[in-house]
Amino acid sequence: MLLSEQLIIFKKLIFSILLLIISLLTGTIGFYWIEGFSWIESFYMAVITFSTVGFNEVYPLSNEGRLFTSIYIIFNLMVFAYVVSVFSTYLFEGELNRLYKKYAFGKEVRKMKDHIIICGFGRNGSKACEELRSQNIDFVVVDRDDQLLDTIQNTKKYKFILGDPTHEEVLEEAGIHRAEALITTLPSDAENVYLTLTVKELNSKVRVISRASEENSIKKLKQAGASHVIMPDAIGGLHMAQHITKPFVIEYLDQLSGTNENGLCLEEVKYEDLKTEFRDLSIESMDIRNISGVTVVGLNNTEGKLEFNPSSKVLVEPNVVLVIVGENSAVETFRKHFLK
Template identity: 45%
Template sequence: MTLGALGYVVLEDFTTLDAVYMAVITFATVGYNEVNTLSEAGKVFTIVFIIVNMGIFAYTVSVLSSFLFEGELRKVFKNLKSNRDLSKLTDHVIVCGYGKNGSKACEELLKDNKEFVIVESNEEVIRSLPEDKRYHFVIGNATLDEVLLEAGIENASTVITSLPEDSDNVFITLTARELNPLVKIIAKATEPSSEKKLYRAGASHVVMPDRLGGIHMANLITKPYVIEFLELINGVNDSKLVLEEVNHESLKEDYKNKTLRELDIRNKTGATIIAFKDDQLGFVFNPHSEKLVQDNDVLIVLGKAETIEKFKATFVA
């Protein structure tokens, strides 16, 4: 309308009020008479002005229709809700890259009810996420400081970076370590030479899926029953066995600073203590019944899902 009014002033020498009036009635297509008889140039300008306005109107209607009828409005509200929820998260996990490894990591985190945020640059990947899963997400390049800050890096407990390029994972590791010196960083590496670089950049753990896959396939031949047992405790093949870790600080007050014999976990819940993480000695497998559970110690508990739930209900605060 501003450009239309300006056109009438320039082409027809209308006053400002007359020019604005002409622009408004032309835009509104109400059919009032012209202020003055238009010249040939004025008529051509009016034709173009009407066609442009019709195009703008048609585009506006299509955009509003898509928002109302194609779910765009719901997606906008979903994004706003997700961003509001992100600001409340603490001790969450940031998963950089929703590819083969990232998506599997998210599934496992979801099973354990662990809060996490996905950082993905491909918006179509985010749009394809199931509606029934409580995924938080940030659309953007995870190598940028502002994107990690939006994902809550300052309050996060862990960063999983699983981008296809090792160089991107190194860069994310450097950035995350700078923004949060205490965060745990688990990085994926494809090339063996990238492993040392990731550790130098500040990674806490480096995972090489190809190497692990090769070792697993070889062990299926050389140690098939060991692998079968490991798959059972890792929840592969819909196993009902669950492996859980419990810190001494998580125990109820009545069960702190007690020996394993005094806790009597197996008789009370059916769960088994298969290992013990001692603050001084490290891991102790098949610990003695007189082993004292004290500050900073961790119990590694194995059992069926129902026995682990019973263990948590009985011993965990």
């Protein structure tokens, strides 16, 4: 949590505590100076006057003492009302719980490494969070809207940082120097371009996946350093049209994406994830389809090139990534049999 944020968040709480201390000091000094009481007697008078418990005075008060006490009581009524309102906000309206969760999440984020930073928790950002959560990938959400605190922290239970993601200090708090990738779904293309530039300046190795609303923003985002640029509106419109022009192809893609209740599962399998006995074998020798029921539909070869429908003679070597597809039960069988 940023120091500036801490000062803002605890400002009222600290101020109310200072008011209590100032009130007691004022009362103690006032009774000591006006009535000539000892310091202990003066402090006692200040406490019983502030608390309005109704105990008797140490000694009868002079006219000056009664006037001071009257003003002191009126002042304390205002102080008491303010302090009660502040503490009730923190205790009964859940503010203290939210602050604790921000502090706890901040500690967790500082320990994260190779995680994903999601900037913007709108429709696209929330969907990205759901997908990463389903794959057990660590991520942290950054958004400037404090109205999202309850939803993200209590309902979704995502790690969350409140702040403007285009600010360097907020990105550093999110662990940009340790992150693997950043997804920006801010509503403004200009903000996404500026954020991408800022991210690349802080960590040139991090991958940036950006949302875009306009086609002319794609080139700018690429020039800023974005690895991939997605246009959700364009993809959505194309998808709807293809339900008419290519209905069976779209139905198959819907199953792959999990939007169909009888969905298929599309997975990546890295060489390092395979059990030792299945490494450096050909796809044919592994007999993946007969054992598990999944199909190898593609692979990323040792040169980093994507091959569709690879030959069964291809060896699964270091740096090779297999792309498999199958029903959920078949993919689960594959994991149990082939993966560590």
